[in-house]
Amino acid sequence: MSDQLPAASADHLARPDPDRLKPLTSTHKPRILILYGSLREVSYSRLLAGECRRLLEHFGCEVEIFDPAGLPLPDAAPTDHPRVAELRRLTQWSEGQVWISPERHGAMTGIMKAQIDWIPLSVGAVRPTQGKTLAVMEVSGGSQSFNAVNQLRILGRWMRMVTIPNQSSVPKAFQQFDDDGRMKPSAYYDRVVDVCEELVKFTWLIRDASPYLTERYSERVESAAELEKRVTLTSI
Template sequence: MNDTLPLLDTTQLSPMPAAEPAKILLLYGSLRERSYSRLAAEEAARILRYLGATTRLYDPTGLPLPDAADETHPKVAELRDSATWCDGFVWSSPERHGAMTGIMKAQIDWIPLNMGGVRPTQGKTLAVMQVCGGSQSFNAVNQLRILGRWMRLITIPNQSSVPKAYLEFDEAGRMKPSPYYQRIVDVMEELMKFTLLTRDIRDDLVNRYSERIETAAEVSARVNQRSI
Protein backbone atom coordinates (compact mmCIF):
# COMPACT_ATOMS: atom_id res chain seq x y z
CA MET A 1 0.00 0.00 0.00
CA ASN A 2 1.38 3.40 -1.02
CA ASP A 3 1.86 5.33 2.25
CA THR A 4 2.37 8.78 0.73
CA LEU A 5 0.05 11.41 2.19
CA PRO A 6 0.15 14.43 -0.11
CA LEU A 7 -3.20 15.63 1.24
CA LEU A 8 -1.99 16.18 4.80
CA ASP A 9 -0.91 19.56 6.08
CA THR A 10 1.75 18.19 8.39
CA THR A 11 2.12 21.56 10.11
CA GLN A 12 -1.33 20.92 11.59
CA LEU A 13 -1.04 17.20 12.34
CA SER A 14 1.62 15.63 14.52
CA PRO A 15 2.56 11.98 15.06
CA MET A 16 1.77 10.58 18.50
CA PRO A 17 4.87 8.61 19.52
CA ALA A 18 4.45 5.89 22.10
CA ALA A 19 6.78 3.27 23.55
CA GLU A 20 4.41 0.65 22.14
CA PRO A 21 2.67 1.77 18.92
CA ALA A 22 -1.12 1.61 18.96
CA LYS A 23 -2.31 -1.47 17.08
CA ILE A 24 -5.40 -0.86 14.94
CA LEU A 25 -7.45 -3.44 12.99
CA LEU A 26 -9.47 -2.10 10.05
CA LEU A 27 -12.51 -3.96 8.71
CA TYR A 28 -14.45 -3.05 5.56
CA GLY A 29 -17.75 -4.27 4.19
CA SER A 30 -17.55 -4.92 0.45
CA LEU A 31 -15.93 -7.51 -1.82
CA ARG A 32 -16.11 -5.42 -4.98
CA GLU A 33 -12.88 -5.00 -6.93
CA ARG A 34 -13.25 -1.21 -6.51
CA SER A 35 -14.62 -1.21 -3.00
CA TYR A 36 -15.04 2.31 -1.67
CA SER A 37 -15.33 1.10 1.92
CA ARG A 38 -11.95 -0.60 1.43
CA LEU A 39 -10.45 2.50 -0.21
CA ALA A 40 -11.69 4.62 2.70
CA ALA A 41 -10.22 2.11 5.16
CA GLU A 42 -6.90 2.19 3.30
CA GLU A 43 -6.80 5.99 3.56
CA ALA A 44 -7.58 5.69 7.27
CA ALA A 45 -4.75 3.17 7.67
CA ARG A 46 -2.27 5.52 5.98
CA ILE A 47 -3.26 8.32 8.34
CA LEU A 48 -3.00 6.03 11.36
CA ARG A 49 0.49 4.92 10.36
CA TYR A 50 1.53 8.56 9.94
CA LEU A 51 0.25 9.17 13.47
CA GLY A 52 2.38 6.29 14.76
CA ALA A 53 0.07 3.27 14.74
CA THR A 54 0.66 -0.23 13.46
CA THR A 55 -2.25 -1.38 11.30
CA ARG A 56 -3.81 -4.51 9.88
CA LEU A 57 -6.42 -4.44 7.11
CA TYR A 58 -8.53 -7.61 7.15
CA ASP A 59 -9.69 -8.95 3.77
CA PRO A 60 -13.12 -10.61 4.23
CA THR A 61 -12.86 -12.54 0.95
CA GLY A 62 -13.57 -16.18 1.74
CA LEU A 63 -14.97 -15.57 5.23
CA PRO A 64 -17.88 -18.00 5.70
CA LEU A 65 -21.25 -16.91 6.99
CA PRO A 66 -21.61 -17.18 10.77
CA ASP A 67 -22.61 -20.73 11.79
CA ALA A 68 -21.65 -22.08 8.33
CA ALA A 69 -18.22 -23.10 9.67
CA ASP A 70 -16.42 -23.19 13.00
CA GLU A 71 -13.65 -21.12 14.54
CA THR A 72 -10.96 -23.34 13.01
CA HIS A 73 -11.74 -22.03 9.51
CA PRO A 74 -8.60 -20.15 8.35
CA LYS A 75 -10.41 -16.86 7.66
CA VAL A 76 -12.24 -17.00 11.00
CA ALA A 77 -9.00 -17.81 12.83
CA GLU A 78 -7.24 -14.93 11.06
CA LEU A 79 -10.00 -12.48 12.01
CA ARG A 80 -10.08 -13.58 15.65
CA ASP A 81 -6.30 -13.47 15.92
CA SER A 82 -6.27 -9.91 14.58
CA ALA A 83 -9.11 -8.87 16.90
CA THR A 84 -7.14 -10.21 19.86
CA TRP A 85 -3.94 -8.53 18.64
CA CYS A 86 -5.31 -5.01 18.26
CA ASP A 87 -5.84 -2.12 20.69
CA GLY A 88 -8.61 -0.58 18.58
CA PHE A 89 -10.78 -0.98 15.50
CA VAL A 90 -11.95 0.94 12.45
CA TRP A 91 -15.18 -0.35 10.89
CA SER A 92 -15.87 0.98 7.38
CA SER A 93 -19.10 -0.12 5.70
CA PRO A 94 -21.07 0.81 2.62
CA GLU A 95 -24.71 1.64 3.20
CA ARG A 96 -26.91 -0.87 1.37
CA HIS A 97 -30.71 -0.75 1.60
CA GLY A 98 -30.38 1.74 4.45
CA ALA A 99 -28.11 -0.47 6.54
CA MET A 100 -24.59 -1.86 6.87
CA THR A 101 -23.78 -4.72 4.53
CA GLY A 102 -24.07 -8.38 5.42
CA ILE A 103 -20.33 -8.71 4.81
CA MET A 104 -19.67 -6.11 7.51
CA LYS A 105 -22.08 -7.74 9.97
CA ALA A 106 -20.66 -11.21 9.34
CA GLN A 107 -17.18 -10.08 10.35
CA ILE A 108 -18.47 -8.57 13.58
CA ASP A 109 -20.60 -11.65 14.30
CA TRP A 110 -17.53 -13.90 14.09
CA ILE A 111 -15.79 -11.96 16.90
CA PRO A 112 -16.95 -13.24 20.32
CA LEU A 113 -17.20 -11.20 23.50
CA ASN A 114 -15.12 -13.81 25.31
CA MET A 115 -12.74 -16.33 23.82
CA GLY A 116 -10.93 -18.71 26.15
CA GLY A 117 -10.59 -16.08 28.86
CA VAL A 118 -9.54 -13.42 26.32
CA ARG A 119 -11.80 -10.46 25.55
CA PRO A 120 -11.10 -9.55 21.91
CA THR A 121 -13.16 -6.34 21.96
CA GLN A 122 -13.99 -5.29 25.50
CA GLY A 123 -12.42 -2.01 26.57
CA LYS A 124 -10.82 -1.42 23.18
CA THR A 125 -11.53 1.60 20.98
CA LEU A 126 -13.64 1.86 17.82
CA ALA A 127 -14.07 4.40 15.02
CA VAL A 128 -17.00 3.98 12.60
CA MET A 129 -17.14 5.08 8.96
CA GLN A 130 -19.46 4.60 6.02
CA VAL A 131 -19.53 5.31 2.30
CA CYS A 132 -22.70 6.14 0.43
CA GLY A 133 -23.70 5.63 -3.20
CA GLY A 134 -25.92 8.70 -3.10
CA SER A 135 -26.56 11.55 -0.70
CA GLN A 136 -25.00 11.56 2.73
CA SER A 137 -26.58 9.21 5.25
CA PHE A 138 -25.73 7.97 8.73
CA ASN A 139 -27.76 4.76 8.90
CA ALA A 140 -24.75 2.43 8.70
CA VAL A 141 -22.62 4.31 11.25
CA ASN A 142 -25.59 4.47 13.63
CA GLN A 143 -25.95 0.69 13.39
CA LEU A 144 -22.21 0.21 13.85
CA ARG A 145 -22.40 2.29 17.02
CA ILE A 146 -25.07 -0.03 18.41
CA LEU A 147 -22.85 -3.02 17.65
CA GLY A 148 -19.85 -1.28 19.18
CA ARG A 149 -21.77 -0.78 22.40
CA TRP A 150 -22.88 -4.41 22.38
CA MET A 151 -19.27 -5.53 21.86
CA ARG A 152 -18.30 -3.30 24.83
CA LEU A 153 -16.03 -1.13 22.72
CA ILE A 154 -15.20 2.51 23.47
CA THR A 155 -16.76 4.03 20.36
CA ILE A 156 -15.31 7.49 19.81
CA PRO A 157 -17.67 10.47 19.32
CA ASN A 158 -16.48 11.47 15.83
CA GLN A 159 -17.42 9.52 12.70
CA SER A 160 -17.15 9.68 8.91
CA SER A 161 -19.80 9.42 6.19
CA VAL A 162 -18.73 9.94 2.56
CA PRO A 163 -21.59 10.70 0.14
CA LYS A 164 -21.35 9.82 -3.58
CA ALA A 165 -18.15 7.97 -2.82
CA TYR A 166 -17.58 7.22 -6.52
CA LEU A 167 -16.75 10.92 -6.95
CA GLU A 168 -14.33 11.10 -4.01
CA PHE A 169 -11.58 8.74 -5.20
CA ASP A 170 -9.28 9.04 -8.20
CA GLU A 171 -8.42 6.32 -10.71
CA ALA A 172 -5.57 5.09 -8.51
CA GLY A 173 -7.99 4.63 -5.61
CA ARG A 174 -6.70 7.56 -3.59
CA MET A 175 -9.12 9.95 -1.93
CA LYS A 176 -9.32 13.44 -3.40
CA PRO A 177 -8.82 16.58 -1.27
CA SER A 178 -12.15 17.51 0.33
CA PRO A 179 -13.84 18.15 3.67
CA TYR A 180 -14.70 14.42 3.67
CA TYR A 181 -11.01 13.52 3.63
CA GLN A 182 -10.38 16.02 6.41
CA ARG A 183 -13.13 14.36 8.45
CA ILE A 184 -11.41 10.98 8.13
CA VAL A 185 -8.21 12.62 9.39
CA ASP A 186 -10.19 14.05 12.32
CA VAL A 187 -11.65 10.63 13.12
CA MET A 188 -8.30 8.82 13.00
CA GLU A 189 -6.62 11.50 15.12
CA GLU A 190 -9.38 11.14 17.71
CA LEU A 191 -9.16 7.34 17.60
CA MET A 192 -5.42 7.51 18.31
CA LYS A 193 -5.96 9.84 21.26
CA PHE A 194 -8.65 7.64 22.82
CA THR A 195 -6.59 4.48 22.22
CA LEU A 196 -3.41 5.83 23.80
CA LEU A 197 -5.37 7.27 26.74
CA THR A 198 -7.32 4.11 27.56
CA ARG A 199 -5.41 0.99 26.52
CA ASP A 200 -3.28 0.77 29.68
CA ILE A 201 -6.38 0.84 31.90
CA ARG A 202 -8.47 -1.48 29.68
CA ASP A 203 -8.71 -4.19 32.31
CA ASP A 204 -10.06 -1.71 34.86
CA LEU A 205 -12.60 -0.35 32.38
CA VAL A 206 -14.16 -3.80 31.90
CA ASN A 207 -13.90 -4.90 35.54
CA ARG A 208 -17.59 -5.20 36.46
CA TYR A 209 -19.26 -5.72 39.83
CA SER A 210 -21.79 -8.22 38.46
CA GLU A 211 -19.03 -10.35 36.96
CA ARG A 212 -16.92 -10.17 40.13
CA ILE A 213 -19.72 -11.50 42.33
CA GLU A 214 -20.51 -14.21 39.76
CA THR A 215 -16.87 -15.29 39.72
CA ALA A 216 -16.72 -15.23 43.51
CA ALA A 217 -19.82 -17.44 43.67
CA GLU A 218 -18.28 -19.93 41.22
CA VAL A 219 -15.04 -20.07 43.22
CA SER A 220 -17.01 -20.58 46.44
CA ALA A 221 -19.04 -23.39 44.86
CA ARG A 222 -15.88 -25.18 43.71
CA VAL A 223 -14.32 -24.89 47.17
CA ASN A 224 -17.47 -26.25 48.79
CA GLN A 225 -17.61 -29.11 46.29
CA ARG A 226 -14.02 -30.12 47.08
CA SER A 227 -14.72 -30.08 50.82
CA ILE A 228 -17.60 -32.52 50.54
Protein backbone atom coordinates in the same frame (compact mmCIF):
# COMPACT_ATOMS: atom_id res chain seq x y z
CA MET B 1 -23.87 1.35 53.48
CA SER B 2 -25.86 -1.85 53.93
CA ASP B 3 -28.88 0.23 54.94
CA GLN B 4 -28.63 2.43 51.85
CA LEU B 5 -27.80 -0.35 49.35
CA PRO B 6 -29.35 -3.49 50.79
CA ALA B 7 -29.34 -5.32 47.44
CA ALA B 8 -25.59 -4.88 46.94
CA SER B 9 -22.80 -7.11 48.15
CA ALA B 10 -20.53 -4.97 50.33
CA ASP B 11 -17.56 -7.27 49.66
CA HIS B 12 -17.61 -6.52 45.93
CA LEU B 13 -18.97 -2.97 45.72
CA ALA B 14 -15.71 -1.15 44.94
CA ARG B 15 -15.48 2.63 44.98
CA PRO B 16 -13.97 3.95 41.69
CA ASP B 17 -10.32 4.83 42.23
CA PRO B 18 -8.89 7.56 39.94
CA ASP B 19 -5.33 6.61 40.91
CA ARG B 20 -5.74 3.37 38.96
CA LEU B 21 -6.19 5.41 35.76
CA LYS B 22 -2.95 7.38 36.02
CA PRO B 23 -0.13 5.05 34.93
CA LEU B 24 0.20 5.07 31.14
CA THR B 25 3.13 2.73 30.73
CA SER B 26 2.75 1.17 27.27
CA THR B 27 5.34 2.40 24.80
CA HIS B 28 4.59 0.21 21.79
CA LYS B 29 2.71 1.53 18.77
CA PRO B 30 -1.10 1.44 19.12
CA ARG B 31 -2.38 -1.67 17.34
CA ILE B 32 -5.34 -0.93 15.07
CA LEU B 33 -7.44 -3.39 13.04
CA ILE B 34 -9.52 -2.14 10.11
CA LEU B 35 -12.58 -4.03 8.85
CA TYR B 36 -14.42 -3.07 5.66
CA GLY B 37 -17.66 -4.41 4.23
CA SER B 38 -17.40 -5.03 0.49
CA LEU B 39 -16.05 -7.65 -1.94
CA ARG B 40 -16.44 -5.54 -5.07
CA GLU B 41 -13.49 -5.26 -7.43
CA VAL B 42 -13.72 -1.48 -7.06
CA SER B 43 -14.60 -1.15 -3.40
CA TYR B 44 -14.77 2.34 -1.96
CA SER B 45 -14.89 1.00 1.59
CA ARG B 46 -11.62 -0.82 0.86
CA LEU B 47 -10.13 2.35 -0.63
CA LEU B 48 -11.20 4.28 2.46
CA ALA B 49 -9.62 1.56 4.60
CA GLY B 50 -6.38 2.21 2.73
CA GLU B 51 -6.59 5.93 3.45
CA CYS B 52 -7.19 5.19 7.13
CA ARG B 53 -4.20 2.89 7.19
CA ARG B 54 -1.91 5.57 5.77
CA LEU B 55 -3.17 8.13 8.26
CA LEU B 56 -2.95 5.83 11.25
CA GLU B 57 0.56 4.73 10.32
CA HIS B 58 1.50 8.40 9.97
CA PHE B 59 0.12 8.92 13.48
CA GLY B 60 2.42 6.18 14.79
CA CYS B 61 0.18 3.10 14.76
CA GLU B 62 0.72 -0.48 13.69
CA VAL B 63 -2.18 -1.29 11.37
CA GLU B 64 -3.71 -4.47 9.91
CA ILE B 65 -6.58 -4.59 7.39
CA PHE B 66 -8.69 -7.75 7.31
CA ASP B 67 -9.78 -8.86 3.83
CA PRO B 68 -13.26 -10.42 4.15
CA ALA B 69 -12.87 -12.48 0.96
CA GLY B 70 -13.35 -16.16 1.75
CA LEU B 71 -14.91 -15.57 5.15
CA PRO B 72 -17.84 -18.02 5.51
CA LEU B 73 -21.25 -16.98 6.71
CA PRO B 74 -21.62 -17.07 10.50
CA ASP B 75 -22.24 -20.63 11.76
CA ALA B 76 -21.64 -22.08 8.28
CA ALA B 77 -18.16 -23.25 9.22
CA PRO B 78 -16.30 -24.23 12.40
CA THR B 79 -14.47 -21.57 14.37
CA ASP B 80 -11.11 -23.06 13.35
CA HIS B 81 -11.79 -22.16 9.70
CA PRO B 82 -8.61 -20.32 8.57
CA ARG B 83 -10.37 -17.04 7.76
CA VAL B 84 -12.38 -17.07 10.98
CA ALA B 85 -9.28 -17.90 13.01
CA GLU B 86 -7.38 -15.04 11.35
CA LEU B 87 -10.15 -12.55 12.10
CA ARG B 88 -10.29 -13.62 15.73
CA ARG B 89 -6.50 -13.51 16.06
CA LEU B 90 -6.39 -9.96 14.71
CA THR B 91 -9.24 -8.93 16.99
CA GLN B 92 -7.38 -10.13 20.06
CA TRP B 93 -4.16 -8.51 18.80
CA SER B 94 -5.79 -5.11 18.27
CA GLU B 95 -6.16 -2.34 20.83
CA GLY B 96 -8.50 -0.33 18.61
CA GLN B 97 -10.51 -0.89 15.45
CA VAL B 98 -12.01 0.97 12.49
CA TRP B 99 -15.21 -0.39 10.95
CA ILE B 100 -16.06 0.88 7.44
CA SER B 101 -19.24 -0.24 5.71
CA PRO B 102 -20.97 0.73 2.51
CA GLU B 103 -24.62 1.62 2.99
CA ARG B 104 -26.82 -0.77 1.03
CA HIS B 105 -30.63 -0.69 1.17
CA GLY B 106 -30.34 1.80 4.02
CA ALA B 107 -28.15 -0.39 6.20
CA MET B 108 -24.68 -1.83 6.63
CA THR B 109 -23.79 -4.68 4.29
CA GLY B 110 -24.15 -8.35 5.18
CA ILE B 111 -20.41 -8.73 4.63
CA MET B 112 -19.75 -6.17 7.36
CA LYS B 113 -22.20 -7.77 9.75
CA ALA B 114 -20.82 -11.26 9.08
CA GLN B 115 -17.35 -10.18 10.19
CA ILE B 116 -18.67 -8.75 13.43
CA ASP B 117 -20.87 -11.81 14.02
CA TRP B 118 -17.80 -14.05 13.83
CA ILE B 119 -16.18 -12.10 16.69
CA PRO B 120 -17.46 -13.63 19.96
CA LEU B 121 -18.30 -11.64 23.04
CA SER B 122 -16.09 -13.99 25.02
CA VAL B 123 -13.66 -16.87 24.49
CA GLY B 124 -13.35 -18.55 27.84
CA ALA B 125 -12.29 -15.79 30.21
CA VAL B 126 -11.09 -13.56 27.37
CA ARG B 127 -13.39 -10.90 25.92
CA PRO B 128 -11.88 -10.12 22.51
CA THR B 129 -13.40 -6.66 22.00
CA GLN B 130 -14.19 -5.41 25.50
CA GLY B 131 -12.49 -2.12 26.28
CA LYS B 132 -10.98 -1.66 22.82
CA THR B 133 -11.51 1.63 21.02
CA LEU B 134 -13.62 1.84 17.88
CA ALA B 135 -14.11 4.34 15.06
CA VAL B 136 -17.00 3.93 12.60
CA MET B 137 -17.25 5.10 8.99
CA GLU B 138 -19.45 4.54 5.97
CA VAL B 139 -19.47 5.18 2.24
CA SER B 140 -22.56 5.56 0.08
CA GLY B 141 -23.34 5.95 -3.59
CA GLY B 142 -25.92 8.67 -3.08
CA SER B 143 -26.48 11.56 -0.71
CA GLN B 144 -24.99 11.59 2.75
CA SER B 145 -26.54 9.19 5.23
CA PHE B 146 -25.72 7.96 8.71
CA ASN B 147 -27.72 4.72 8.82
CA ALA B 148 -24.70 2.43 8.61
CA VAL B 149 -22.57 4.31 11.14
CA ASN B 150 -25.50 4.41 13.56
CA GLN B 151 -25.88 0.65 13.27
CA LEU B 152 -22.15 0.15 13.71
CA ARG B 153 -22.31 2.22 16.89
CA ILE B 154 -25.00 -0.08 18.26
CA LEU B 155 -22.84 -3.11 17.47
CA GLY B 156 -19.80 -1.47 19.03
CA ARG B 157 -21.72 -0.93 22.25
CA TRP B 158 -22.97 -4.52 22.14
CA MET B 159 -19.38 -5.73 21.71
CA ARG B 160 -18.45 -3.61 24.78
CA MET B 161 -16.12 -1.33 22.85
CA VAL B 162 -15.34 2.34 23.50
CA THR B 163 -16.71 4.01 20.37
CA ILE B 164 -15.19 7.46 19.87
CA PRO B 165 -17.53 10.46 19.44
CA ASN B 166 -16.39 11.39 15.92
CA GLN B 167 -17.39 9.47 12.78
CA SER B 168 -17.18 9.73 9.00
CA SER B 169 -19.84 9.39 6.30
CA VAL B 170 -18.65 9.77 2.70
CA PRO B 171 -21.48 10.40 0.19
CA LYS B 172 -21.17 9.81 -3.57
CA ALA B 173 -18.00 7.90 -2.89
CA PHE B 174 -17.36 7.37 -6.59
CA GLN B 175 -16.63 11.11 -6.81
CA GLN B 176 -14.29 11.21 -3.82
CA PHE B 177 -11.45 9.02 -5.15
CA ASP B 178 -9.10 9.60 -8.07
CA ASP B 179 -7.98 7.12 -10.73
CA ASP B 180 -5.19 5.89 -8.46
CA GLY B 181 -7.66 5.03 -5.71
CA ARG B 182 -6.61 7.92 -3.47
CA MET B 183 -9.16 10.09 -1.73
CA LYS B 184 -9.35 13.61 -3.09
CA PRO B 185 -8.91 16.67 -0.87
CA SER B 186 -12.30 17.68 0.54
CA ALA B 187 -14.20 18.31 3.75
CA TYR B 188 -14.98 14.57 3.75
CA TYR B 189 -11.28 13.72 3.70
CA ASP B 190 -10.68 16.21 6.51
CA ARG B 191 -13.27 14.38 8.61
CA VAL B 192 -11.52 11.06 7.96
CA VAL B 193 -8.30 12.65 9.26
CA ASP B 194 -10.18 13.91 12.32
CA VAL B 195 -11.58 10.47 13.08
CA CYS B 196 -8.21 8.71 12.75
CA GLU B 197 -6.51 11.31 14.93
CA GLU B 198 -9.20 11.02 17.58
CA LEU B 199 -9.03 7.22 17.54
CA VAL B 200 -5.29 7.32 18.23
CA LYS B 201 -5.76 9.71 21.16
CA PHE B 202 -8.52 7.61 22.71
CA THR B 203 -6.47 4.45 22.25
CA TRP B 204 -3.49 6.03 24.04
CA LEU B 205 -5.79 7.11 26.84
CA ILE B 206 -7.67 3.84 27.28
CA ARG B 207 -5.44 0.90 26.44
CA ASP B 208 -3.52 0.76 29.75
CA ALA B 209 -6.64 1.51 31.79
CA SER B 210 -8.90 -0.89 29.87
CA PRO B 211 -8.67 -3.80 32.36
CA TYR B 212 -9.76 -1.47 35.16
CA LEU B 213 -12.37 0.42 33.13
CA THR B 214 -14.08 -2.82 32.10
CA GLU B 215 -13.94 -4.48 35.52
CA ARG B 216 -17.51 -4.85 36.75
CA TYR B 217 -19.30 -5.45 40.02
CA SER B 218 -21.52 -8.20 38.59
CA GLU B 219 -18.49 -10.13 37.33
CA ARG B 220 -16.72 -9.80 40.69
CA VAL B 221 -19.79 -11.28 42.39
CA GLU B 222 -20.01 -14.05 39.78
CA SER B 223 -16.29 -14.88 40.07
CA ALA B 224 -16.51 -15.02 43.85
CA ALA B 225 -19.49 -17.39 43.63
CA GLU B 226 -17.64 -19.65 41.20
CA LEU B 227 -14.58 -19.71 43.45
CA GLU B 228 -16.70 -20.54 46.48
CA LYS B 229 -18.38 -23.34 44.51
CA ARG B 230 -15.02 -24.85 43.54
CA VAL B 231 -13.71 -24.63 47.09
CA THR B 232 -16.86 -26.35 48.36
CA LEU B 233 -16.57 -29.17 45.81
CA THR B 234 -12.87 -29.62 46.60
CA SER B 235 -13.53 -29.92 50.33
CA ILE B 236 -16.21 -32.59 49.88
